[in-house]
Amino acid sequence: MAVDYLGHYSPDIQAQVAQLRQQGKLGAYLLKRHPEVHQIRSDKALYEYTMALKNQYLRQSSPIAKVCFDDKITLSHHALGLHTYAARRQGNKLKSKNEVRISSKLKLVPEGFLRMLVVHELAHLREKEHNKAFYKLCQYMEPDYHQLEFELRIYLTLADAGEDPYQP
Numbered sequence: 001m002a003v004d005y006l007g008h009y010s011p012d013i014q015a016q017v018a019q020l021r022q023q024g025k026l027g028a029y030l031l032k033r034h035p036e037v038h039q040i041r042s043d044k045a046l047y048e049y050t051m052a053l054k055n056q057y058l059r060q061s062s063p064i065a066k067v068c069f070d071d072k073i074t075l076s077h078h079a080l081g082l083h084t085y086a087a088r089r090q091g092n093k094l095k096s097k098n099e100v101r102i103s104s105k106l107k108l109v110p111e112g113f114l115r116m117l118v119v120h121e122l123a124h125l126r127e128k129e130h131n132k133a134f135y136k137l138c139q140y141m142e143p144d145y146h147q148l149e150f151e152l153r154i155y156l157t158l159a160d161a162g163e164d165p166y167q168p
Contacts, residue, residue, distance in 0.1 A: 006154070035110075108167065116152060
């Protein structure tokens with residue numbers, strides 16, 4: 001089942017992307033904008049990366065118990081990252097545990113794509129729903145959030161078609 005990553009964009013934008021892809025220029029566009037993949041390969045490195053962003057922008061938010069790459073997150077979940085929140089009662093106290101899981105598919109992508117997704121999951125610490133406040137928080141942490149999301153969707157379109165510009 002093919003996923004339409006660009007379905008929410010205007011027909012004009014979709015046509016431009018389709019034309020560039022047909023001409024074989026879409027991968028070159030991404031490589032020009034984002035020439036290198038990030039070097040974050042381990043769960044520990046991803047945790048440190050995520051916590052640095054959290055400490056810079058969301059210092060007062062709930063702590064994060066775990067951050068990891070997850071092989072089980074696929075696009076059939078319609079997600080590349082997951083933020084899970086579990087609350088449990090211990091005596092008179094309510095304990096919460098936040099986890100951020102990023103799809104292992106994002107181990108070999110440009111840093112901007114990873115950052116956009118981590119910012120997205122971190123924003124869920126404050127805003128559970130995808131509303132105006134949520135996207136405003138995403139843009140606060142990553143001013144190019146919407147452009148990076150668009151380019152990640154272009155990348156996913158190419159990768160699903162076997163045209164991944166970042167694979168050797």
